[in-house]
Amino acid sequence: MDMQQAVDDLEKLAFNLHRTAPGVKMLVLDDSVFDRRRIRRLSHDTRLGIILDEVASIEALGPVLDQDKFDVILVDYNLPAGDGVDAVRMIRQHVLNRDCPTIMVTGDDTSEVAVKSLKSGCADYIAKDRLTVETLRNSIVGVIEPAMAARGTLLTQAEIERLTAEIMAKYTHALQPKLARLIRDMRMLKAALPDPGANLPEDLERIERQCIQLWTVLLDPRTVSGGREFRH
Numbered sequence: 001m002d003m004q005q006a007v008d009d010l011e012k013l014a015f016n017l018h019r020t021a022p023g024v025k026m027l028v029l030d031d032s033v034f035d036r037r038r039i040r041r042l043s044h045d046t047r048l049g050i051i052l053d054e055v056a057s058i059e060a061l062g063p064v065l066d067q068d069k070f071d072v073i074l075v076d077y078n079l080p081a082g083d084g085v086d087a088v089r090m091i092r093q094h095v096l097n098r099d100c101p102t103i104m105v106t107g108d109d110t111s112e113v114a115v116k117s118l119k120s121g122c123a124d125y126i127a128k129d130r131l132t133v134e135t136l137r138n139s140i141v142g143v144i145e146p147a148m149a150a151r152g153t154l155l156t157q158a159e160i161e162r163l164t165a166e167i168m169a170k171y172t173h174a175l176q177p178k179l180a181r182l183i184r185d186m187r188m189l190k191a192a193l194p195d196p197g198a199n200l201p202e203d204l205e206r207i208e209r210q211c212i213q214l215w216t217v218l219l220d221p222r223t224v225s226g227g228r229e230f231r232h
Contacts, residue, residue, distance in 0.1 A: 023049030030076035077106030101143035
């Protein structure tokens with residue numbers, strides 16, 4: 001058995017396990033490919049688990065709104081046809097997403113644009129030259145939480161634990177065979193040591209720690225929702 005491959009396999013399982021938390025469904029309306037890529041990169045770095053969709057024009061906005069219900073929508077003020085205010089009006093008239101909080105993102109850092117954005121129904125406003133991971137994260141969290149509270153959709157702790165258990169159930173069948181194989185091979189290697197009571201090699205100790213941590217998660221999924229990390 002390749003010990004390093006075993007370690008890598010186990011660490012991949014641990015990493016993927018922590019990516020199963022429900023994410024934030026976000027839509028970005030911006031005609032600039034560069035700005036959309038920038039927002040995508042910043043969104044990833046917020047660690048909010050953002051699931052991002054993109055659209056480049058008001059004309060293409062309607063069909064995307066029909067396809068899914070979003071948690072937040074970022075709207076560029078300067079668009080080739082119409083502007084961000086027109087886009088926000090369209091969102092407010094949409095049956096599925098009319099209650100979705102919107103954030104205006106624009107290169108025009110003026111009070112006039114900010115006032116127009118807020119009057120149109122935007123929950124927040126960010127100038128592009130001030131757009132960072134921190135400002136984006138704070139804005140998204142700031143507009144989502146009040147919206148969910150108003151709709152009565154904030155998850156209770158019991159619901160979070162139920163969802164975590166459901167997610168874990170999907171991974172149990174994949175995890176258990178891996179763990180069983182690693183534990184069996186580890187015991188065989190330990191038994192083959194000249195002195196089984198001596199300190200274990202570093203790779204064996206690492207596998208043992210990872211196995212224990214993963215078994216803990218399988219036995220009690222709340223260890224995931226509690227934010228514990230897999231360390232090596």
